[in-house]
Amino acid sequence: MKLYYSPPSPFSRKVRVAAAVLRLSEDMALTPVDTLDPADPLRDKNPLGKIPVLETNDGECIYDSAVIAAWLDEQAGGGGVIPRDPKARTRALVLEALADGLTDSAVLIVYESRYREPQERSAKWLAHQGGKIQRALAQLEQVPPALDGTPDIGQIALACALGYLDLRFSGEWRAAHPRLVAWFDDFTQRVPAFAATAGEPKLNA
Amino acid sequence: MKLYYSPPSPFSRKVRVAAAVLRLSEDMALTPVDTLDPADPLRDKNPLGKIPVLETNDGECIYDSAVIAAWLDEQAGGGGVIPRDPKARTRALVLEALADGLTDSAVLIVYESRYREPQERSAKWLAHQGGKIQRALAQLEQVPPALDGTPDIGQIALACALGYLDLRFSGEWRAAHPRLVAWFDDFTQRVPAFAATAGEPKLNA
Secondary structure, X not given: OEEEEOOOOHHHHHXXXXXXXXXXXXXXXXXXXXXXXXXXXXXXXXXXXXXXXXXXXXXXXXXXXXXXXXXHHHXXXXXXXXXXOXXXXXXXXXXXXXXXXXXXHHHHHXXXXXXXXXXXXXXXXXXXXXXXXXXXXXXXXXXXXXOOOOOOHHHHHHHHHHHHHHHHHOOHHHOOXXXXXXXXXXXXHHOHXXXXXXXXXXXXX | OEEXXXXXXXHHHHHHHHHHHOOOHHHOEEEEOOOOOOOOOHHHHOOOOOOXXXXXXXXXXXXXXXXXXXXXXXXXXXXXXXXXXXXXXXHHHHHHHHHHHHHHHHHHHHHHHHHXXXXXXXXXXXXXXXXXXXXXXXXXXXXXXXXXXXXXXXXXXXXXXXXXXXXXXXXXXXXXXXXXXXXXXXXXXXXXXXXXXXXXXXXOO
16 A cells, blocks of 8 residues: 655554554555645646545545554454444544644644745734634643553544644643643653654755 | 523534434423523533533533434434444544534535624635635545435434535535435435424524
8 A cells, every 4th residue: 555645744654553553554565646746646646736645555535643643553454453342432533633634733834934925924814723722732731631552543543642732832832731742741651653753844844 | 401502503403313313302491592592591601602512401412413412312322323333433533523514614604604704704714714615525425325114313414514504505505516415315205303493593593
């Protein structure tokens, strides 16, 4: 199988870390794409032009990152990064949605500079997206998720969200969220694939 | 259980239609929220301030719409709107991601006017989001999904995406996509809950 991705993309990282945890990385060829290039084959794989996309050996294209992660989990036999227990599964998937939503807002803030002339930027929009990030961080700081055994997809998504804040916003989130910083350090130590997939800030994401 | 939602929200509609197909609507109290009001209880339920959120009878809050739909499917015994067969399930979830991505772009275009002063609007950004919608529609027009028996979550998401284009963009998509219009008409006839959840364009979404 083939993963269309870009190195600093937080959603691509989520899938790469999940694949590593599931011991599927060796079967996954990494194909970098340029999401801004209309001629890039990406748009034939996913008309939305979003990454990551997983192309199976049968030529089927799977997206978005949550659907890919669930598919990989099944390929690995199930119960790896998606818990089998219904309550634990729901908890993991809600955490994934929270972390992905945080990342979406961070990406929209980055895009505000990437796609717009200075006079087209909106303080109101930036504050709206920033508020989502701050409230999500505040809730997570109160009770960081427990970490033991195999990380689930919610925890992986959260680490990728925080890694993206580090990458694009100089780790500003750290000062006010010491328990989440401790959680992040613990995750990084437990899951070697996380440090191994750190992006290079120069590229698009 | 309780659904925090707003009437014209396409992602809320997806969950409401899924609940109806699964015969769970009667157990779901509808609680309208105002996503723009900081004092609305919504932000205690989901710090992202996004709808829909499902609160279970145990007080657990579930989001986003894809996670809620999967949870409802389990409550109804499984295999309702989320196919049990792995290939059919992946097909349904990828269609859901495509339709939701189309809806996300349509929402971003609507927000361009809602959040920004006229001089802050970007033709480049609008074209970027519009391109995603056009490419997604073009792919769907080539091979509209088959419809038979219980609609799956991908088909429900697609109907809600097209319904949102009708609501906010005066059905402009229809002229160039006759097969998708036929599909949409067929879906509307087969799934009475769809027409029953049509939004009122005055409200936020």
